[in-house]
Amino acid sequence: MSVRPEDDNPLWRRVFPLGDEPYRYALNVRPLAPPSVTEKTHHHERELELKRAIDLDPRRRAFLELEGSRDAQGEAADLVLAERADVAPPEPGASPLHAVAMNVQEDLLVLAEDDGGALRLVAGALHFPSAWSLAEKMGQEFLRIHGPVKGFADSDVGRKSREFMSRLRAGRPVWRANWTLQAGGRLDLSPEVLEEWIGLRNEVTAGNCLDFVHLRVEYQKLFRLERTGAVLFSIHTLVVPLHEVAAAVPERGRLLAALKSLDADISRYKGLEAYLAIAVGALEG
Numbered sequence: 001m002s003v004r005p006e007d008d009n010p011l012w013r014r015v016f017p018l019g020d021e022p023y024r025y026a027l028n029v030r031p032l033a034p035p036s037v038t039e040k041t042h043h044h045e046r047e048l049e050l051k052r053a054i055d056l057d058p059r060r061r062a063f064l065e066l067e068g069s070r071d072a073q074g075e076a077a078d079l080v081l082a083e084r085a086d087v088a089p090p091e092p093g094a095s096p097l098h099a100v101a102m103n104v105q106e107d108l109l110v111l112a113e114d115d116g117g118a119l120r121l122v123a124g125a126l127h128f129p130s131a132w133s134l135a136e137k138m139g140q141e142f143l144r145i146h147g148p149v150k151g152f153a154d155s156d157v158g159r160k161s162r163e164f165m166s167r168l169r170a171g172r173p174v175w176r177a178n179w180t181l182q183a184g185g186r187l188d189l190s191p192e193v194l195e196e197w198i199g200l201r202n203e204v205t206a207g208n209c210l211d212f213v214h215l216r217v218e219y220q221k222l223f224r225l226e227r228t229g230a231v232l233f234s235i236h237t238l239v240v241p242l243h244e245v246a247a248a249v250p251e252r253g254r255l256l257a258a259l260k261s262l263d264a265d266i267s268r269y270k271g272l273e274a275y276l277a278i279a280v281g282a283l284e285g
Helices: 044-056 070-083 096-101 156-167 191-196 198-203 242-246 251-261 264-269 276-284
Strands: 063-065 107-113 119-125 174-183 213-224 231-241
Touching: 063 096, 070 096, 070 107, 070 119, 096 107, 096 119, 174 198, 191 198, 213 242, 213 276, 231 242, 242 251, 242 276, 251 276
Parallel strands: none
Antiparallel strands: 063 119, 107 119, 107 231, 174 213, 213 231
């Protein structure tokens, strides 16, 4: 896989999750074409180096698997290997998902149906989370892993999301994108290292906002695996300084409109309360 050009049309703009309509949280899935699990950008080597450092950090548990998940992991790994000549097959006995995840920029999660038909997280290589951890979520049902606000799993959006997942078919992958703002440009916002990044939210000022605050986009893809029936969920995380977004049309206007219309629950979930007004003022200026 060749590196795609990033200068004129970077990946964050190609998957920008906001449109001209008023912002509201929704599933917003689209057919994935071409159906590739991974994207390779100019940040590839730096992000793989960061993954290796995180794997060695004793505070982190960036890979976890449940017993009986190796079959689904292997099928998920095969999807990556089929499209990436630069990724070596896992060594015998190694966890397949972890092995391939260490050679791509994406976080990779595998969900499998339990006896009741619920999709549960059974394996994951999660190096660049946004304030959640595998240790907390392993074995949980899909919609309760990363719901945006309290009660999401039981909401109308949650119900539609659950129905969509039950209809996801092999050979018809889809994608969606989440977004937030964050203070600083870290990819790793793990709860295990909370003290390293949570205080940055209080350091945002009108003077540093455009450089210090970043747009964080999670480019998510979902693949139903044909043989095991499990689901591969890949997340490519992109962090972009706000000054780059401010210089882009129409993205600046769409982000500004979304920030102005956020309700309190979503703003709190996204961690924006300390500097939301500052970010709006910086984008307007």
